[in-house]
Amino acid sequence: MLNVTSPDVERAVKTGSADATKVTARNVNVFYGEKHALHDVTVDIPDRGVMAFIGPSGCGKSTFLRCINRMNDTIPICRVTGNIKIDGEDIYDPTLDVVQLRARVGMVFQKPNPFPKSIYENVAYGPRIHGLAGSKAELDHIVETSLKRAALWNEVKDRLLDPGTGLSGGQQQRLCIARAVAVGPEVILMDEPCSALDPIATAKVEELIDELKKNFCIIIVTHSMQQAARVSQRTAFFHLGILVEEGATTDIFTNPTDQRTQDYITGRFG
Amino acid sequence: MTTTERKSLLGGFMSWRTARPEPKTAATSPIAVATGPKGEPDPMNEHIVKSYEEELALLDRKIAQMGGLAEHILARSFDALERRDPQLAEQVVKADKQIDQLERDIEEQVISMIARRQPLANDLRHVMAALRITGDLERIGDLAKNIAKRALAIAHESHPKPLITGLRHMCELALSQLKDVLDAYAARNADRALTVWRADENIDSMYNSLFRELLTYMMEDPRNIGLSTHLLFGAKNIERVGDHTTNIAETIHFLVKGVNIADDRPKGDDTSSTLFSKD
Numbered sequence: 001m002l003n004v005t006s007p008d009v010e011r012a013v014k015t016g017s018a019d020a021t022k023v024t025a026r027n028v029n030v031f032y033g034e035k036h037a038l039h040d041v042t043v044d045i046p047d048r049g050v051m052a053f054i055g056p057s058g059c060g061k062s063t064f065l066r067c068i069n070r071m072n073d074t075i076p077i078c079r080v081t082g083n084i085k086i087d088g089e090d091i092y093d094p095t096l097d098v099v100q101l102r103a104r105v106g107m108v109f110q111k112p113n114p115f116p117k118s119i120y121e122n123v124a125y126g127p128r129i130h131g132l133a134g135s136k137a138e139l140d141h142i143v144e145t146s147l148k149r150a151a152l153w154n155e156v157k158d159r160l161l162d163p164g165t166g167l168s169g170g171q172q173q174r175l176c177i178a179r180a181v182a183v184g185p186e187v188i189l190m191d192e193p194c195s196a197l198d199p200i201a202t203a204k205v206e207e208l209i210d211e212l213k214k215n216f217c218i219i220i221v222t223h224s225m226q227q228a229a230r231v232s233q234r235t236a237f238f239h240l241g242i243l244v245e246e247g248a249t250t251d252i253f254t255n256p257t258d259q260r261t262q263d264y265i266t267g268r269f270g
Numbered sequence: 271m272t273t274t275e276r277k278s279l280l281g282g283f284m285s286w287r288t289a290r291p292e293p294k295t296a297a298t299s300p301i302a303v304a305t306g307p308k309g310e311p312d313p314m315n316e317h318i319v320k321s322y323e324e325e326l327a328l329l330d331r332k333i334a335q336m337g338g339l340a341e342h343i344l345a346r347s348f349d350a351l352e353r354r355d356p357q358l359a360e361q362v363v364k365a366d367k368q369i370d371q372l373e374r375d376i377e378e379q380v381i382s383m384i385a386r387r388q389p390l391a392n393d394l395r396h397v398m399a400a401l402r403i404t405g406d407l408e409r410i411g412d413l414a415k416n417i418a419k420r421a422l423a424i425a426h427e428s429h430p431k432p433l434i435t436g437l438r439h440m441c442e443l444a445l446s447q448l449k450d451v452l453d454a455y456a457a458r459n460a461d462r463a464l465t466v467w468r469a470d471e472n473i474d475s476m477y478n479s480l481f482r483e484l485l486t487y488m489m490e491d492p493r494n495i496g497l498s499t500h501l502l503f504g505a506k507n508i509e510r511v512g513d514h515t516t517n518i519a520e521t522i523h524f525l526v527k528g529v530n531i532a533d534d535r536p537k538g539d540d541t542s543s544t545l546f547s548k549d
Contacts (some may be wrong), residue, residue, distance in 0.1 A: 040515050212399050225388075226388055253390050253391060254390075254391060254395065254528065255528030255529065261391075262391045266391050266392060266393045267315060267318050267319060268318065269315070269318065269357070
């Protein structure tokens, strides 16, 4: 199943380090009206790897995740200060095209939300509006490779014109991942992608994340400590709008340096 | 065996119950004042799930009980050797079964806790430490049993006084090390564990000198060889007890600090490269 050689796995597990930094955040603050939701978050997120954000509900992890593709722009009272760069490019630059940014930074949500269209159209929609395919054949190719990357191709190749909503929950979630992958993103944000799935479907998505991390920078918000431990190489713990601790996943789950992290991951928070 | 002796033996069996502080409630238990990450004393919060907290406390009680038993039978096994008391020796052999049973209990509990609770961070270190310590204590029990068996074998031979005295000192040192390490575990005290870890060198050097003395004794008269060999193995067993005690100290350090002890332990046992010639 594993294509990577074991020294690679060992290195990744031990150091949690992958390639160079993809996303850099410096002193990011988020306000919802008067409420100061996120305080001075500074973190480097490596490319070709998985970073997990963990923390209790309302700790700001999803808020921070949504800063990375400027989803918070859609909330009128939301104000973001500080600096977030992808590959050194400021994503809050006023001249930047937000639609282009969201093509570069894909997102997968908690509940699978396929369009009420065919499986094919669900995946083809993004490449088509972004003008990524010059011909029907090219579009077919993008749909096929995206579905293959999302490990869904074999299950749906004979019924591409059936509605996407007719798939099982796990398949729908993988369809959403295929849809995100189709526009050739560099970063994929996942906001609790498995919380509505059964363990088998969860395992399939996790296996997929393992595959995708070879080519993408993946950031996942999860409430499952075990999932964070399983899929990520680095983990960041948020609490009350503060990034408390960030480090190699192995260290965070065996020997965290902050008492709050320890209390949270061991189920002692109080 | 006299009644008083038997009574004191029973007393010995009971004394470990009181010797070790029993974590009753988390608020007063030694775990409650355990040091947090980075080693600063930090009042530890309790688990939201109470039964989890209780299971961890139960694990510590079983370790304390097992440690007390190991101490006890090690002391009794040496008494049996020194006093040439076959009855006492047989009791030790029997008591070792209790230790084995406790090891199985603890192992089962740890496996069940890993399966059901998926412990993380300090809890993960806690259950892994329990598993490792129980293994070391079980080996200490076996070594004590082995001393008792040797006591049975040489019960009818006359013992050379100075050698037995040397062996007693070594055994007392091993016992006090074992007691210290169990206290360090109950108190989650990494510094105390480190002290124990360093002091093992003393047992090693005592073993070295006993080794030399016994070789000399054997060379003096070949008729001494049978007895001396048994005493030599007895000494080696005690030296091994010291090694298991340092293993426990290492485990405690890992449990409390989250990292292994950095430097190499000073080793004093050079008998494996020692050869005596007749001149």
